[in-house]
Amino acid sequence: MDWYKKIVKEPWPYWVGGILIAMVNVVLFYFTGKPWAITTGFLYWGAGLLQIAGIDVTGWEYFQRSEYLEVAEKGFVSTHYTLLNTGIILGALLAVLMASQFKFKKLKNRKQFVVALIGGIIMGYSTRIAFGCNIGGFLSAIGSLSLHGWILGFSMLIGAWIGSKILFKYLI
């Protein structure tokens, strides 16, 4: 089965993924009025869970400057981010299941755990300070002809360069 191997089993070329993402992003923008973003959804979930835990974040200056207050009124789960992010996870799951490449991945060692945790915290913090990750702040920003996407992209390039130097020299 040649088509099965090509479409389901083997990874698609980068340019095919790029065109498809661009097309879906345009459709998403048409229907929701907002281009694709991911981490803002994490922010709303994080803030919502803190509220449930009894920590009132609505008084924090950061949240007063964001759309969170409107989101909190409707319930933090009921945003389009929740739907999109769940969709990404389910879609990825479907793809690996169809390719029969599903696998539970273990933590390799303590070092991987610690480095990943620190990396995750830095990334999460940075996306909120920059108001976007590589999707909302870079991909969708450039697609919207906004200058900040190019600035974020260029800064990411420098960060990735420094990051890989550190990784290569000290971590592997």
Next chain:
Amino acid sequence: MRQVRIDCMYEACPIPLLKALKELEKMQVGDLLIIESDHSCSTINIVEWAKKQGHHVDYQEVGEGEWEIYIEKAR
């Protein structure tokens, strides 16, 4: 001809590529490097990189979601 095997299981981009790069630097022309990985991107980025460097490269899926990438150092 020497054979070196590196374990990149449970590791995501770009670690497998960087590990391969580091290992290849220590190897002689004609040596074979085998990379064990369960990260599907590795079969693209390592293979692409090795081709660009002019090495002989191939890969196969040895288990469900597990690959072995073979690089013969050519220069």
